[in-house]
Amino acid sequence: METPVRRPAYWEFELAGGVSYGQRGVYFFSARWPFAVLRASPRELRFHARWSWEPDRVIGREHVQRITLGRGLFLRGVRFEHDLARVPRQLVFWTEQSKRLLTELRAMGYPVD
Numbered sequence: 371m372e373t374p375v376r377r378p379a380y381w382e383f384e385l386a387g388g389v390s391y392g393q394r395g396v397y398f399f400s401a402r403w404p405f406a407v408l409r410a411s412p413r414e415l416r417f418h419a420r421w422s423w424e425p426d427r428v429i430g431r432e433h434v435q436r437i438t439l440g441r442g443l444f445l446r447g448v449r450f451e452h453d454l455a456r457v458p459r460q461l462v463f464w465t466e467q468s469k470r471l472l473t474e475l476r477a478m479g480y481p482v483d
Contacts, residue, residue, distance in 0.1 A: 383410045383474045387465035389417050390447075391427065391458040408463050408471070412478045415450070417463065427457050437475055437482045439468055448472060 389406035409416040415434065417427040429452050436451040446468040450461045465471060476482040 382412060382478060383471075384408070385410075385463075385465060385467060385471055387463055387467075389419060389427075389461070389463050391417075391461040406463070408465075410475060410478060410480075415480075417461070427461065429454060429457055429461075431478075431480060434480055437472065437480055439472060448475075 385408050387406055387408060389408070405420045407418045407420065409418065413431055415429045415431075429450065433452045433454050434450065435453055438449045438451075440447040440449045440462060446466075447462040447464045448468050448471055450463070452459075452461070463471070472482050
């Protein structure tokens with residue numbers, strides 16, 4: 371019997387932005403602001419690209435190893451390190467509200483540096 375998908379009853383925090391993941395030359399996906407949404411709960415992070423064939427990327431809190439602030443040319447990105455093989459290793463959420471995002475994730479118990 372298949373285990374039911376664990377879904378939170380609500381989202382603690384939701385933010386529009388951009389998302390990129392994968393490695394150039396191997397597999398790379400990017401959705402620019404505001405075509406990506408990060409939905410965070412104390413149990414999981416869900417990265418959703420609007421109007422895309424790309425599936426949602428979901429990372430349970432127990433698989434998040436470290437969350438750090440990165441920089442791009444114009445925006446700051448929040449980099450998520452995890453141990454899931456089915457989700458690309460390099461995953462960055464781009465937002466102008468990166469400090470707010472880090473504060474919210476830290477309050478939910480995520481390992482934010």
